[in-house]
Amino acid sequence: MRRVPQQYPNPHVRRERDPRAARRQTLLLASCLALAAGFVYAARQQILAVDYGYKTEALRREREQLLDERRRLLLTVEESSSPAQLEQAARELGMQPARAAQIEAAAPQREQGRAGGGRVFVAAATAGTVMRR
Amino acid sequence: MVAVGARLTYLQTSQHEWLARRARAQQLDVEPQAAVRGLILDRQGRELARSVGVDSFFADPREIEDVDAAASGLARVLKVDQTSLAARLREAKDAKRGFVWLARKVDEEQSRAVEGLKIKGVYPVEEQKRRYPNGALAAHVVGFVGLDDKGLAGVEQMYDAALTGEPGRLVVDTDAKRRAFESAGSAPQDGRTLVLTIDQTVQYIVERELTAAVEKSQAKSGAAVVIDPRTGEILALANAPAFDPNDAAGVSADARRNAALQNIYEPGSTFKVVAYSGSLEEKLIKPDDKIECPGSISVPGRVVHDHARGTLTATEALAKSSNVAAIKLGMRLGNERLYDYIRRFGFGSKTGVELPGETAGLVRPVSKWQPGSIGSVPIGQEVGVTPVQMAAAYATIANDGVRVAPHLVREVRDAEGKVVEQSQPESHRVVSAETARELRGMLEMVTLKGTARAARLEGYTAAGKTGTAQKVDPKTHAYSQTKYVGSFVGFAPVENPAAVIIVVLDEPVGAHQGGAVAAPVFSEIADQILPYLDVMPDNAPDAKAPARQLAAAPAPALTASAQAAARAAKEHEGATVSTVALPEVAVSTTPGGEISEIVYASAGERALLMPDLRGRSVRDVARVCAQLGLELEARGEGRAVRQTPAVGSQVEAGQSVRIEFGRGE
Numbered sequence: 001m002r003r004v005p006q007q008y009p010n011p012h013v014r015r016e017r018d019p020r021a022a023r024r025q026t027l028l029l030a031s032c033l034a035l036a037a038g039f040v041y042a043a044r045q046q047i048l049a050v051d052y053g054y055k056t057e058a059l060r061r062e063r064e065q066l067l068d069e070r071r072r073l074l075l076t077v078e079e080s081s082s083p084a085q086l087e088q089a090a091r092e093l094g095m096q097p098a099r100a101a102q103i104e105a106a107a108p109q110r111e112q113g114r115a116g117g118g119r120v121f122v123a124a125a126t127a128g129t130v131m132r133r
Numbered sequence: 134m135v136a137v138g139a140r141l142t143y144l145q146t147s148q149h150e151w152l153a154r155r156a157r158a159q160q161l162d163v164e165p166q167a168a169v170r171g172l173i174l175d176r177q178g179r180e181l182a183r184s185v186g187v188d189s190f191f192a193d194p195r196e197i198e199d200v201d202a203a204a205s206g207l208a209r210v211l212k213v214d215q216t217s218l219a220a221r222l223r224e225a226k227d228a229k230r231g232f233v234w235l236a237r238k239v240d241e242e243q244s245r246a247v248e249g250l251k252i253k254g255v256y257p258v259e260e261q262k263r264r265y266p267n268g269a270l271a272a273h274v275v276g277f278v279g280l281d282d283k284g285l286a287g288v289e290q291m292y293d294a295a296l297t298g299e300p301g302r303l304v305v306d307t308d309a310k311r312r313a314f315e316s317a318g319s320a321p322q323d324g325r326t327l328v329l330t331i332d333q334t335v336q337y338i339v340e341r342e343l344t345a346a347v348e349k350s351q352a353k354s355g356a357a358v359v360i361d362p363r364t365g366e367i368l369a370l371a372n373a374p375a376f377d378p379n380d381a382a383g384v385s386a387d388a389r390r391n392a393a394l395q396n397i398y399e400p401g402s403t404f405k406v407v408a409y410s411g412s413l414e415e416k417l418i419k420p421d422d423k424i425e426c427p428g429s430i431s432v433p434g435r436v437v438h439d440h441a442r443g444t445l446t447a448t449e450a451l452a453k454s455s456n457v458a459a460i461k462l463g464m465r466l467g468n469e470r471l472y473d474y475i476r477r478f479g480f481g482s483k484t485g486v487e488l489p490g491e492t493a494g495l496v497r498p499v500s501k502w503q504p505g506s507i508g509s510v511p512i513g514q515e516v517g518v519t520p521v522q523m524a525a526a527y528a529t530i531a532n533d534g535v536r537v538a539p540h541l542v543r544e545v546r547d548a549e550g551k552v553v554e555q556s557q558p559e560s561h562r563v564v565s566a567e568t569a570r571e572l573r574g575m576l577e578m579v580t581l582k583g584t585a586r587a588a589r590l591e592g593y594t595a596a597g598k599t600g601t602a603q604k605v606d607p608k609t610h611a612y613s614q615t616k617y618v619g620s621f622v623g624f625a626p627v628e629n630p631a632a633v634i635i636v637v638l639d640e641p642v643g644a645h646q647g648g649a650v651a652a653p654v655f656s657e658i659a660d661q662i663l664p665y666l667d668v669m670p671d672n673a674p675d676a677k678a679p680a681r682q683l684a685a686a687p688a689p690a691l692t693a694s695a696q697a698a699a700r701a702a703k704e705h706e707g708a709t710v711s712t713v714a715l716p717e718v719a720v721s722t723t724p725g726g727e728i729s730e731i732v733y734a735s736a737g738e739r740a741l742l743m744p745d746l747r748g749r750s751v752r753d754v755a756r757v758c759a760q761l762g763l764e765l766e767a768r769g770e771g772r773a774v775r776q777t778p779a780v781g782s783q784v785e786a787g788q789s790v791r792i793e794f795g796r797g798e
Contacts, residue, residue, distance in 0.1 A: 053314035057305070060316065068186040078180040078266035083337035098664035100592020
């Protein structure tokens, strides 16, 4: 489309609509919008990625701390249930180590030597029972 | 524009590497990821060693403005010398060094205190610290690690590579505020888990009784080992004195020495079992065959004397620990065959227990024997053994003649818990099952009628042999008249042994015979561990002694929890549950005070007769009183010499009885 200089108005000249130019403009506009949207999306993704990165790193460190804490707590459990501690606690509860006199065979026949776990009972007030955990 | 373009080109081309490096240094952090050292567990999965994260602190002296003030605060919290700390910081600052260790692996409280000081230039760094939750328990087995987490003793040293794991490395992207937002790298591979054959409870009982025996006998040291003869698994391995591996740095090398397999001693009479087993195996004797024991025997170069005299059966000779009989049997076997049996039982070779520094003992080849050696070797002289070797030899007899190599490590698991290595101990037959059975019967007589009556058990049959060996004086190179090694090695129950126990006491003061100092320890240990191991009694409960007065003892009411548990057990299994329970006992000692031991026992209701407690040890008396429900007031130490009320007097449960103990009366 040729442009007519403004200082030479010519009312008889009619500007014709050029559908191709309109299409080109629309396409250009759409492309620009798509590009901009892409940039915005990519930027948002990047920001989200960094944000998730921060969160992931924080969680990773928290996990390490919790694992450490778990190890410390397990250690405390072990310390609290050491045989010496258990014996002390058992004795405070009035218990004593099991003696042979406190064992009887549950099965009809008295077993000789080592007996299976299900056949032997120790009177419950024994440190041996407690200490077996 | 040209200038900007030129500058950009310059920076992008000739300065690219330098700038990229600088950017990486600012944006990237490399974090080494320490692998957590593997666990050490007992056979029941209870932890014997574990690593936990703790803080260490370092300083960048260049950032510290007031060195003296910083040193003052840090020294107070870390409990170090302020002057030397200030000097170290100042020296590093002058030398423009950026790293000085302040304290390694501090506890949580100290860590908080240091952080509370908020000193610029002081930074924490996390490290792993090895912790042993049971303190000194099984210290000689577990061992310990150094500051750099390297195993320095015990299984910590033997399995250091497996326990250590593989460290990882993490590259972390950080922002301007040093906050991490991305990381990549390799994760650490935690160390493997070691499962030992040790049973924590058995170990505890053994250590407690051994320590008590060492204190009581004033011995220089003691060692005890418990082996399951069927599997060769070592259930307990103890030395006294022990040490706390949590603080191993301050312990002497002597205390850290594992005498159970690093010290050799002349076994004395416990070694006679080799000559006996060889003779039985070769059909040279039967247990009932008579042996003439005239009280002495001549061997080349010397005359060996004996306390046992007369015509004795082989069983009696072993029970009475006759030297002459053992030498005669050794002579019948001959040097070569005797040596062969010694080696077949494992003496003179390392047992292969997974601990560092094991010694093979001392067994000279026949070619190096003196003509008079046949008068020494059968009675346990001229040979050196370790307690573990001796226990393994008796385990062979207990296991129907098959020797299973003693071992300490059951399995190795990876970080995910999968078993990657399992122990497969070597086993071989040493003597026939018949010989082993005959020997067990003969050894039982040692505890019933021989030198080891103190080794009898409550409710179980027991077999074993005492040993009392004179030590060689390093100055005179002759046998000392004052230094002895008293030992006892035995097993129970006799027909189906569940545990072989050896107790060795080095240089006990006063009574030094194995039957007097070591056999009672065997008894104490076996009496406690056999019920724990679910071993059924194979003997009348009061067989051990009227001593224990079980028959006379009233049966106190079960505690509520005991009754509940008993009911529950009965309901669940339809079982017969013993209603015998022992009363509470608490022992308190007041060193230096006149009253050395007081035992409080719960009161029952029924009256009973006062037993004769004279001649018994404090421990025995305490037990009897506890069983009878009497409150004991003990004075002095040693053996009971006087008692109030008198023997046969009527006493009531809960009544106070006074027992005076003394030595040498």
